[in-house]
Amino acid sequence: MPVTVGLYGQSQPSCFDRVKMGFIMAFAVDMAAGALFGLFSCLRTGVRREWMGGTGKIMVLRGGTFGTFMAIGIKIHR
Numbered sequence: 001m002p003v004t005v006g007l008y009g010q011s012q013p014s015c016f017d018r019v020k021m022g023f024i025m026a027f028a029v030d031m032a033a034g035a036l037f038g039l040f041s042c043l044r045t046g047v048r049r050e051w052m053g054g055t056g057k058i059m060v061l062r063g064g065t066f067g068t069f070m071a072i073g074i075k076i077h078r
Contacts, residue, residue: 034061034062038055039055
């Protein structure tokens with residue numbers, strides 16, 4: 001199947017590029033949400049010294065989970 005070329009000689013992104021971009025975008029968005037929710041939950045419970053460790057852990061877990069599901073969804077959709 002020939003690759004279609006755009007107006008300026010660009011080709012369309014491959015399936016792997018789309019999946020990678022979906023994962024990265026979802027990871028970044030949910031990392032920001034994880035930062036907010038992690039910070040508020042750590043401050044609410046009164047953990048003052050270790051809030052960075054708890055917030056970082058929540059951010060990575062949320063970002064990785066949502067990024068994985070978004071990458072799977074993009075692969076299924078395309």
